Amino acid sequence: GAVVSQHPSWVICKSGTSVKIECRSLDFQATTMFWYRQFPKQSLMLMATSNEGSKATYEQGVEKDKFLINHASLTLSTLTVTSAHPEDSSFYICSASPTGVGSNQPQHFGDGTRLSIL
C-alpha cells in the first residue's frame, strides 16, 4: 500500500535553531501534500497545503515566513521551522494521497516528527 516516510522522527534543539522536516511518498507520486501540527491531547490542525512546483497554501493564522514549505518534486515536500522557539514544540505530521486517483483515496500519513525546542 501507499507509504509516506517522514524524517527525522525526533528533534531536540536550542531556541533560535531552524529545523527541516522531510516528507516523502515512497511508492506513489503526490502533487499535493499536507502539513499538520498536533499539540498533546489535541487534534491535528492543518497548517498548510504543499503544492508541487508552486507556492504552498497556508491556513489562517499560520505564518508562512516562520514555516517554510518547499515541494520540489512529486515525491518530496519539506517543512522548515525557522528560528524555532519553545512554543513551536509540537508533533508535526505530513500526509499525501496519490495523484490522479479518485477523491475516495485516503490521505496516508507519515510517522510524524516530535520537535522539542529547549
Added chain:
Amino acid sequence: GQNIDQPTEMTATEGAIVQINCTYQTSGFNGLFWYQQHAGEAPTFLSYNVLDGLEEKGRFSSFLSRSKGYSYLLLKELQMKDSASYLCAVRDLSGGYNKLIFGAGTRLAVHP
C-alpha cells in the same frame, strides 16, 4: 467555515459495541473519513463515506447522513488494543482544493 464535533472521551468494556458520533458543518463537503490514532503515533485510516449509508469493514462500520451532517463509527467485539483516539475528518473542497479538516478526536478507553 467548518465545524466538526465529536465526544471528547468514551469508555467501553472488552467484547462490547461502541458508537462514536460525529457532526459536521462545512460548505464544500467531499467525503468523511475516520482515523485511529494511538498516543504518539500517526493516524491510520479506518473508513471512508461519501454517499449516505453504512460502510462495513470487519469489526468497524461507518455511517453517513449528508442531509443531517452526521456520521458515526461503530466498533464491535471491542479489544483492549482498540483503546485509542478516533478522529472524524471531513474532506472540504470550499477552498478550491481538497483538504482534510479534523475533529478534536474521541479518546476511547476499553477496559476488561
